Amino acid sequence: MxxxxxxxxxxxxxxxxxxxxxxxxxxxxxxxxxxxxxxxxxxxxxxxxxxxxxxxxxxxxxxxxxxxxxxxxxxxxxxxxxxxxxxxxxxxxxxxxxxxxxxxxxxxxxxxxxxxxxxxxxxxxxxxxxxxxxxxxxxxxxxxxxxxxxxxxxxxxxxxxxxxxxxxxxxxxxxxxxxxxxVGKLHPAIATNGPKVLQGTGQVEGRLFGGCFEVMEMLKGTEYWPSPSFWQDKLLFLETSEDKPSQDYIRFWLRNYGVMGVFEKLSGLMIGRARDYSECEMAALDEVILSVVRDEFGCDSLPVITRLDFGHTDPQWVLPLGIQHRLDLDNFSLDAVEPVFDSL
Incomplete structure (x- = not known):
């Protein structure tokens, strides 16, 4: 393609x-x-x-x-x-x-x-x-x-x-x-310690793909859901909305990706900062993510990083779907390794 x-x-x-x-x-x-x-x-x-x-x-x-x-x-x-x-x-x-x-x-x-x-x-x-x-x-x-x-x-x-x-x-x-x-106001800023690597080291590459957890659920089982081969070598990013889904729901949704065989095809899993979650809730969510990816499906070599600046959070990154990126888990950095735009 x-x-x-x-x-x-x-x-x-x-x-x-x-x-x-x-x-x-x-x-x-x-x-x-x-x-x-x-x-x-x-x-x-x-x-x-x-x-x-x-x-x-x-x-x-x-x-x-x-x-x-x-x-x-x-x-x-x-x-x-x-x-x-x-x-x-x-x-x-x-x-x-x-x-x-x-x-x-x-x-x-x-x-x-x-x-x-x-x-x-x-x-x-x-x-x-x-x-x-x-x-x-x-x-x-x-x-x-x-x-x-x-x-x-x-x-x-x-x-x-x-x-x-x-x-x-x-x-x-x-x-x-x-x-x-x-108009134009934000809630008070909260200090952050930055992203958290749950598992993985070194650098991995893959094409960005993903979106809002809940919205992706609406597409599962439809003709608009990716084919099994599409997931190969993707850097999958997912994030939650202001509906603040529970940790159990996120567990169920991730389990479904596992049953479909998605985790074993990915080059990395990137999770956005969970909207309206406290620090304690975020820590518990990290454990949920690991329990599904690592413990339920045995994907202990899949790089997983959480609390990233995209989705229902301010500020938020602009992420280009389809572009090859390099994720450095040791120094945290994310970099496009090909041009994002047509130069002609």
Missing amino acids: RLRKPKKLNRGDTLAIVSPSWGGPSTFPHIFEQGLANLRSLGFNIVEMPSARTAADVLFSQPQLRAKDINNAFADPNIAGIISSIGGSDSARILPYLDKSVILNNPKFMMGYSDFSTLTTLLNQWGLVTFNGPSVMAGFSQYHNASAEYQAYLAQALLGEVHYPIFKAYSHGYPEWAIPEN
Whole structure:
């Protein structure tokens, strides 16, 4: 399968905003507007696709409309990139209506996370490099209040600079969006000791693939789930949402990957910082992960690293699905070992 890479973004490019899942912009327009303002401040022009501000109940009833906006954004030569407004819970319903030919013949930067994982993972299986990263309302709306380090990182990441700093602090979620004074605010920062290697040493390489734990569960058993051979030599990344699934549920989900034979094919397993978990809960979750991967399935040589800066956490990395990376477990570093973008 030929890997199709988008061109990197430049200041002055036009970004299409889509709402492929929940109609959050219609519910909290002030949060949405702040996200758009921050994207414009970074030098981008914005075009809102018809679904972007459609009322949430109407949007829910029209998966075809949501898919049409994705197809049209890829087809429009004036649009350089596509960013999700927000996540949700039912974007899997739009997958049958996506136009594979249009999308693959017009590769573009496409980014989101949470429920947007349905799109990033499917399009990556088709051969397109996609990006797991901030959405307009959850990530960009808070950009101006983020640390200077993260502001610099995200601005560079949007313009094609690929690196993965270890941030010294993180935030879990945002103050109540229904209160106008909370626009752009983050919860207080929490100091972190960085990633935790549960098992493995040295360096491994593999192509990034993954997304939100709960959303991936919605795809298991469908035609949109990867074939058994797809998992070979992947660096699989998984993270949990604000629903804060229990350690038992995460155990069940991981066990299912084990039963499918996924662990023995991977080059590494990367777990994002569990949203709203305390330090004690994170430590217990680490034990759960090891008990499944190592003890239940005997994969004691599979590198496993947790508490990483991606997914439902601020700040969060921008991860390009499909790109070969090197994971150094001894010095922790993650590096792309091939160009992420098309240079032609």
